[in-house]
Amino acid sequence: MYQADWSVIPQNIGLLLDGVLLTLQISALALIISIPVGVILGLCRISKNKILSLLATAYIEFIRGVPLLVLLFWIFFVLGKFLQLGPYWSAVLGLAAFSGAFVAEIIRAGIESIPRGQMEAARSSGMTYFQAMRLIILPQAFRKMLPPLASQFIILIKDSSLVSVISVTDLTLVAKNLIVTSFRSLEVWTAVAILYFIITFTLSQIIRIFERKFKLRE
Amino acid sequence: MIRIKGVKKSFGDLKVLNNINLEIPQSNVSAIIGPSGAGKSTLIRAVNALEDIDSGEIIVDGVSVHDKKTNINKIRTEIGFVFQSFNLYPFLTALENVTIASINVKKTDKAEAIERGRELLSSLGLEDKFHSYPSKLSGGQQQRVAIARALAMDPKVMLFDEPTSALDPEMIKEVLDAIRKLAKSGMTMMVVTHEMGFAKEMCDQIVFMADGSIIEVAPPKTFFTNPVSPRAQDFLSKVLNH
Numbered sequence: 001m002y003q004a005d006w007s008v009i010p011q012n013i014g015l016l017l018d019g020v021l022l023t024l025q026i027s028a029l030a031l032i033i034s035i036p037v038g039v040i041l042g043l044c045r046i047s048k049n050k051i052l053s054l055l056a057t058a059y060i061e062f063i064r065g066v067p068l069l070v071l072l073f074w075i076f077f078v079l080g081k082f083l084q085l086g087p088y089w090s091a092v093l094g095l096a097a098f099s100g101a102f103v104a105e106i107i108r109a110g111i112e113s114i115p116r117g118q119m120e121a122a123r124s125s126g127m128t129y130f131q132a133m134r135l136i137i138l139p140q141a142f143r144k145m146l147p148p149l150a151s152q153f154i155i156l157i158k159d160s161s162l163v164s165v166i167s168v169t170d171l172t173l174v175a176k177n178l179i180v181t182s183f184r185s186l187e188v189w190t191a192v193a194i195l196y197f198i199i200t201f202t203l204s205q206i207i208r209i210f211e212r213k214f215k216l217r218e
Numbered sequence: 219m220i221r222i223k224g225v226k227k228s229f230g231d232l233k234v235l236n237n238i239n240l241e242i243p244q245s246n247v248s249a250i251i252g253p254s255g256a257g258k259s260t261l262i263r264a265v266n267a268l269e270d271i272d273s274g275e276i277i278v279d280g281v282s283v284h285d286k287k288t289n290i291n292k293i294r295t296e297i298g299f300v301f302q303s304f305n306l307y308p309f310l311t312a313l314e315n316v317t318i319a320s321i322n323v324k325k326t327d328k329a330e331a332i333e334r335g336r337e338l339l340s341s342l343g344l345e346d347k348f349h350s351y352p353s354k355l356s357g358g359q360q361q362r363v364a365i366a367r368a369l370a371m372d373p374k375v376m377l378f379d380e381p382t383s384a385l386d387p388e389m390i391k392e393v394l395d396a397i398r399k400l401a402k403s404g405m406t407m408m409v410v411t412h413e414m415g416f417a418k419e420m421c422d423q424i425v426f427m428a429d430g431s432i433i434e435v436a437p438p439k440t441f442f443t444n445p446v447s448p449r450a451q452d453f454l455s456k457v458l459n460h
């Protein structure tokens with residue numbers, strides 16, 4: 001029978017936590033980049049300008065139709081070589097490009113859920129389209145977008161485990177390396193699964209608190 | 219103050235405005251009345267370009283509203299608009315609703331805008347509602363906040379699209395009183411309304427619309443006692459006898 005030996009975990013806790021940190025860092029950076037990308041794409045998508053809306057739709061459909069793994073390889077081996085990005089920024093960019101398409105849809109849905117009368121009231125008081133968006137529509141849409149954006153972040157953290165294939169030492173790659181030296185795959189993968197869960201669970205709890213705060217204010 | 223000249227508009231095959239001509243002098247209060255689907259909302263929304271027009275011209279305070287060269291945002295600050303469904307910003311307090319445009323569009327000093335906002339809300343009987351969110355206000359209070367919001371830009375004309383139609387009967391009076399006070403102050407106004415009593419007593423002219431056309435324009439006395447057109451006679455016999 002297999003004799004579990006958990007000592008490998010505390011012995012390498014520093015390495016594992018470095019992996020956690022890198023995972024969080026890459027996911028957060030990707031999210032931060034994907035929000036403006038998503039806002040622009042989302043606004044283009046609902047724009048009356050046919051070309052803008054077509055371009056945004058094409059991008060979103062393309063990204064949704066390509067596996068993230070393939071996208072990461074393409075960015076790392078093609079775009080990354082061309083722009084000298086290196087694994088870290090290839091990973092961030094790949095995740096941001098991927099997540100941007102989903103954030104765009106979240107933002108579009110959020111904006112479209114605000115009644116037409118809000119935009120009309122804002123415009124009729126002399127606000128420009130962008131003032132109305134910034135001052136009236138987006139603050140309301142943002143409240144509705146918070147839960148799906150938060151789920152998107154959690155998805156991003158989980159998806160980010162794929163960046164290990166382009167040699168970014170995130171939590172997953174740390175685990176793989178650890179197993180090569182210690183042969184303790186049961187212990188290491190169990191610990192890693194728990195670590196991912198702790199991250200995502202903590203996040204979803206924090207988000208829940210924020211949501212409750214926002215609700216109180218109306 | 220408002221000149222509407224040869225305005226036409228269709229939604230697809232449906233002609234909603236059919237060569238509309240109308241003149242509203244300074245300090246005039248005009249009631250726009252007529253059956254449902256007549257094009258009243260489309261017309262009043264065209265005055266501040268919430269609705270495009272296909273041809274013709276609308277001039278407000280000397281500015282051609284639909285001209286491509288016109289700064290539409292600038293002329294809109296001169297035109298207050300009050301909606302049937304209030305359209306208050308639900309995430310802002312009453313006072314913030316009133317001040318947000320003057321602070322961000324007119325760049326009024328914040329303290330000054332707040333001072334003016336308090337004044338306006340108080341003059342409409344809302345002195346204890348400055349910090350209430352719209353969801354905590356009654357329909358009549360919400361519509362008065364909406365009127366204050368429009369007045370905060372110091373407009374030269376005010377447009378109302380059925381301001382009392384979404385209100386419970388007991389709240390109609392408080393909103394009509396606010397509009398009445400405004401009329402007394404000399405504001406130029408267009409009011410789409412189904413409140414015939416209000417139109418009769420308050421307005422300088424009645425504009426009767428049906429099927430996308432203005433059928434009759436007359437002073438209220440003449441219109442309500444001696445309507446000329448059969449359409450107006452028919453309409454009046456229906457609304458006055460129910």
Ligand SMILES: Nc1ncnc2c1ncn2[C@@H]1O[C@H](COP(=O)(O)OP(=O)(O)OP(=O)(O)O)[C@@H](O)[C@H]1O
Pocket residue numbers: 229232234252253254255256257258259260261
């Ligand atoms: N966005 C639109 N698309 C298509 N048709 C429209 C649109 N807006 C209005 N219409 C049509 O135009 C006609 C005039 O509408 P409008 O809202 O101006 O009438 P109204 O006189 O204000 O009626 P009510 O008293 O019911 O408010 C109606 O037949 C309406 O169905």
Ligand SMILES: [Mg+2]
Pocket residue numbers: 258259260380
């Ligand atoms: Mg209408």
